[in-house]
Amino acid sequence: MEATIEVRGLHKRFGPTVAVDDLSFTVPPGQVTGFVGPNGAGKSTTMRAIVGLDRPDRGTALVGGRPYRDLRAPLREIGVMLDASAIHPGRRARNHLLWMARANGLPASRVDEVIELVGLGSAAHRPAGGYSLGMCQRLGIAAALLGDPPVLMLDEPVNGLDPEGIRWIRGLLRSLAAEGRAVLVSSHLMSELEGSADHLLVIGRGRLVADTGVRELLASASGDRVELRTDQRREAMAVLTAAGATVAVTDAETLVVAELTAARIVELLTGSGVAFSGIAEHRATLEEAYMELTRDAVEFRALAGEAS
Numbered sequence: 001m002e003a004t005i006e007v008r009g010l011h012k013r014f015g016p017t018v019a020v021d022d023l024s025f026t027v028p029p030g031q032v033t034g035f036v037g038p039n040g041a042g043k044s045t046t047m048r049a050i051v052g053l054d055r056p057d058r059g060t061a062l063v064g065g066r067p068y069r070d071l072r073a074p075l076r077e078i079g080v081m082l083d084a085s086a087i088h089p090g091r092r093a094r095n096h097l098l099w100m101a102r103a104n105g106l107p108a109s110r111v112d113e114v115i116e117l118v119g120l121g122s123a124a125h126r127p128a129g130g131y132s133l134g135m136c137q138r139l140g141i142a143a144a145l146l147g148d149p150p151v152l153m154l155d156e157p158v159n160g161l162d163p164e165g166i167r168w169i170r171g172l173l174r175s176l177a178a179e180g181r182a183v184l185v186s187s188h189l190m191s192e193l194e195g196s197a198d199h200l201l202v203i204g205r206g207r208l209v210a211d212t213g214v215r216e217l218l219a220s221a222s223g224d225r226v227e228l229r230t231d232q233r234r235e236a237m238a239v240l241t242a243a244g245a246t247v248a249v250t251d252a253e254t255l256v257v258a259e260l261t262a263a264r265i266v267e268l269l270t271g272s273g274v275a276f277s278g279i280a281e282h283r284a285t286l287e288e289a290y291m292e293l294t295r296d297a298v299e300f301r302a303l304a305g306e307a308s
Helices: 043-050 093-103 108-117 133-145 163-178 190-196 214-222 233-242 262-271 286-307
Strands: 005-014 017-027 031-036 058-063 078-081 151-155 182-186 199-204 207-213 226-229 246-251 254-258 278-281
Touching: 005 043, 017 043, 017 058, 017 182, 017 199, 017 207, 031 043, 031 163, 031 190, 043 058, 043 151, 043 182, 078 133, 093 108, 093 133, 108 133, 133 151, 133 163, 163 182, 163 190, 190 214, 190 286, 199 214, 207 214, 214 286, 226 262, 233 246, 233 254, 233 262, 262 278
Parallel strands: 031 182, 031 199, 078 151, 151 182
Antiparallel strands: 005 017, 005 058, 199 207, 226 254, 226 278, 246 254
């Protein structure tokens, strides 16, 4: 089986609401693909359509070149975590995984392997109802990994994890992709995707806004902006905006300046007697790039709606 997820022309409407609108993308093997967008953007609907939980009005969603319903051994072909809390609270974690393994012809030894892999060894015989959110996330990831599938799809796997858990999931995702698996991860924590994702799919109002490498997106978002440190923020802003710059405040002593080169900024501030302590090329965060992309998408959709 080829380790890919392919979505082509996917469209899904719930009553008058269009959840997914002509969405197309590919999740290839060997990389972590982040899937992001504002609340209501269509991420969950898309992921549910990929595994046959929502039937699209048109378009296709394929796993390894086939619809999910045609997979002969789904657990061995795609590992999925859409809702980590979807477990009976009275069931012990190991028993939960054990019935899944037996239903899919997997040995009990595999259950013990994934329990140790996700760090639940000491809690494997406790009822899931006593688990914290982070522990439920680990159990959900264990279930997704149970069949050792070439494709993984995880919805908000970082949610509820402590800092140690976040570092762990980041390393796990990278290692799974390095083994040649296709890994699709949705998240609203851009900082975590910046540390683990190779590629990014951004959607807004059900439509694809960006399909790009993380490095390329960050380089584009950084543009020609300059980061300036000064304790005379108000004076600096007045001088630079008067010269045609766009200036944003990031903290008490830091400004991000667009439309002017670093040399021109130095010239203007020096000539105006405004002191500054540092100036450098601005490196955008993934959060900044994401906000810029999704803001434009929402504005476009709102205008399109008004025009219709």
